[in-house]
Amino acid sequence: MGGTEQENTTAVTVGPQRWGQNGQAYGTVQQVPAGFQPLTVFKTTQPPSISITLEVRPDYPGDHTLNVTVNLNTISVAEV
Secondary structure: OEOHHHHEEEEEEEEEEEOOOEEEEEOOOOOOEEEEEEEEEEEEEOOOOOEEEEEEOOOOOOOOOOOOOOEOOEEEEEEE
16 A cells, blocks of 8 residues: 555455455455445545445456555555
């Protein structure tokens, strides 16, 4: 995780899966259903959460690590 708000991030969800506060440890592998899934970042600053939509492709099997960059009002995601 990176960005200007990384220290203020408490949790990240992708679809039904959650990492961070009240979820699994960051870096833990979890299965995310195929299709368009919301990625939501929860923060201790305003706005308290921001979201984007990711496409999880069923034709792209295997484990994938994502790097989430969190800034004040934006999220970007890159596969590592």
